[in-house]
Amino acid sequence: MLKEFGREIWIADGPLVAVAGFHYPTRMAVIKLSDGSLFVWSPIKLTDGLRAAVDILGDVQHIVAPNSLHHLFLPQWKQAYPTAKLYAPPGLRKKRADIAFDVDLGDAPLPDWTGQIDQVLMRGNLITTEVVFSHIDSGTVLFTDLLQQLPPKSFxxxxxxxxxxxxxTGPEPSVPRKFRVAFSNRGAAREALGRILAWPAEKVLMAHGTPVEKDAPAFLRRAFGWLIG
Incomplete structure (x- = not known):
């Protein structure tokens, strides 16, 4: 259910989610912070088995929606972990007024994970403003929808x-064309990308696609070459 992805980080794949007739695989990550609490990124459907596996790792205290498109299972997780804080990316409070978020995510890491997880807002996109994270101990950069790679046989x-x-459906994860076109402010996007490329990346994780586990800096430069150039 949970697979170790690096030092103090685990991933789990969930069921397919249908969006406009397309079926997307889902993935979440769990990061164990220095105080023993858990940071849950992009939570998938919570099953009894997944909950049992997560509870073995520690106490869930941070439930994080990394962009305004990933919110379906937040109420389920909050119900299961009522003392955990819910974190909202730009735009999600308005979209999900039925959810009581505790904290808004911005460009700077919050005190609970400063020095352990870095973050930046990928601004300038009309579809969503994604919060990209970097888990320092494992060298993992976490994207949500800005990088995707779906199996061609899925369609x-x-x-x-x-x-x-x-x-x-390319040979490696890339930025979908719809997201490229939706960057109305490429200057803001390039500024955020500059921070991302400066991170000491060893791996790249995404919600919809094959994780990249080697030559991460070179991969990121290829994936965003259209924006850099």
Whole structure:
């Protein structure tokens, strides 16, 4: 259920989620902080088995939605862990007024994880403002939707054509074409990307795609070459 991905970080894959007729695989990460508490990133559907595995690791105190598109399972996790704080990225409070968020995410890491997890807002996109994280101990950069790679066999007919044109089914994860076009402020995006490229990345994790576990800096420069150039 939970797979160790590096020092003090674990991942779990969840069920497919349907969006506009497309079925996306889901993935979450759990990071153990120095005080023993758990930071849950992009939570997937909570099953009894997953909850048992998470509880073995520690006490869930931080439930993090990394962008305004990843919110489906937040109420489920908050119900299971009522003392945990819910963290909202830009735009999600308004979109999910039914959820009582505790803290808004910004460009700076919060005191509970300063020195352990860094973060930056990838601004300038009309679809969503994604919070990109860097887990220092494992050298993992965590993207959500800005990088994707879906199995080509996941689609058929016109959906397969759309997925290919959107750059979602390439040989390695990339920024989908719809997100590239949606960057209305590329200057803001480049500024955020500069911070990301300065992180000592060893791995890249994403919610929808194959994790990159070697040559992470080179991969990131390829994936965002269209923005750098």
């Amino acid at each position: 058929s007919g016109w959906r397969a054509i759309v997925a290919k044109l959107d750059l979602m």
